[in-house]
Amino acid sequence: MNQMKTRNYLYFLHFLTSIIINSVAPLMTTIQSEYTVSISQSALVPLLNTAGVLISNFAGGFLIASMGLKTSLQLGLLFGLLGTALFATSYSFLQVLMGVFFIGMTTGTVFMSLTSIFASLDSKYANYGLFHAFFGIGGIVSPLITAFFLKANFSYRNIFALYTVVMALILVYTSMLKYLENTRHPAIQPKEALGIISRPLVYLTLLIFLLYAGTEIGITTWSGNLFEKAFLLSKSNAQLLLSTFWAAYTFGRIITEYIDRKLGAIRTIIVSSVMVIISIAVMLIMKNSIIFIFVGFFLGPVFPTVQKYANSKLSQREIGLYSGLSYGFTGFGSMLIVTSMGLVADVDTRLSYVMALFTFTVIIFIAAALGRKEGGQENAKN
Numbered sequence: 093m094n095q096m097k098t099r100n101y102l103y104f105l106h107f108l109t110s111i112i113i114n115s116v117a118p119l120m121t122t123i124q125s126e127y128t129v130s131i132s133q134s135a136l137v138p139l140l141n142t143a144g145v146l147i148s149n150f151a152g153g154f155l156i157a158s159m160g161l162k163t164s165l166q167l168g169l170l171f172g173l174l175g176t177a178l179f180a181t182s183y184s185f186l187q188v189l190m191g192v193f194f195i196g197m198t199t200g201t202v203f204m205s206l207t208s209i210f211a212s213l214d215s216k217y218a219n220y221g222l223f224h225a226f227f228g229i230g231g232i233v234s235p236l237i238t239a240f241f242l243k244a245n246f247s248y249r250n251i252f253a254l255y256t257v258v259m260a261l262i263l264v265y266t267s268m269l270k271y272l273e274n275t276r277h278p279a280i281q282p283k284e285a286l287g288i289i290s291r292p293l294v295y296l297t298l299l300i301f302l303l304y305a306g307t308e309i310g311i312t313t314w315s316g317n318l319f320e321k322a323f324l325l326s327k328s329n330a331q332l333l334l335s336t337f338w339a340a341y342t343f344g345r346i347i348t349e350y351i352d353r354k355l356g357a358i359r360t361i362i363v364s365s366v367m368v369i370i371s372i373a374v375m376l377i378m379k380n381s382i383i384f385i386f387v388g389f390f391l392g393p394v395f396p397t398v399q400k401y402a403n404s405k406l407s408q409r410e411i412g413l414y415s416g417l418s419y420g421f422t423g424f425g426s427m428l429i430v431t432s433m434g435l436v437a438d439v440d441t442r443l444s445y446v447m448a449l450f451t452f453t454v455i456i457f458i459a460a461a462l463g464r465k466e467g468g469q470e471n472a473k474n
Contacts, residue, residue, distance in 0.1 A: 110230025135434030144196020145423030168201030221348030228342030292465035306425025337388035344392020358463035
């Protein structure tokens, strides 16, 4: 395997799939008005998306080792092609829900495959912060593309027609790659999987993924409602602010490796979580939407730090299962937390963001427990 080419391809694909996956959140208010559905009814969009993530991750976690990493990736891209095509041709809320379900299947399968391939790279090529920063860059670009099309009076269907073509091209290109190996391992049996999950390293980091991802996706999914209805921003300004959030988020991920070397993984998780709590609280109390940018910056380091920390302590064979479970737990967290935030937002949008203060407080306690279970607080690396 040509590790440099593989790494660059993984960066590129993480970026492109992020654009498509993150295109749904900026369209939430558009979908609500297009099909005359309430905030709580539109919560079915992230709910069905998350259902797709859950199914693909929990099934894929057991199958990815024996299926092969390249085959798993191709399957995920095929789900994406189907999801974007359904969205591009949708004229009913039901078809939108079908589209986001398959986009969720893409999220789970593709990210599980990308992470497993990335974990197989030598350490000199495997910069987790930069890998996840490309996801953030896609998040910056995605609402800008949406805003451009909507401002030019194009429908969201036109946006997804473009994405359908992109997904088809990515699928063909991936299938033609010679340097991307279809690495296989013996399948992990359910009894062995239970033994892996029972390790404190695994179940504690999975709980962090559940709480973190659910809250992060909830924060971005309902940001349009928060800024347009509570902070009275225009639709275009709300989308611009979301892009700026992703820019700060991406910068936070780019410097993750540096922060990790200085603080160690556990301290990085705890300090970042504390700053997320402070930023959200200040934003809500001062009613200042600009503080949302700082929320993005402090969210950035958490996910790649947890993932790198766990992967460094697992075997290559175990990483496939763990990747499936970790993204599955992020999906379950999304289903639980994003939907709950949507229900609360129907009453008071700002109150829904108070939930994030609670979830990140719990993350701090879990990270502290993880540090104790894994031998105490890591020392900063010089």
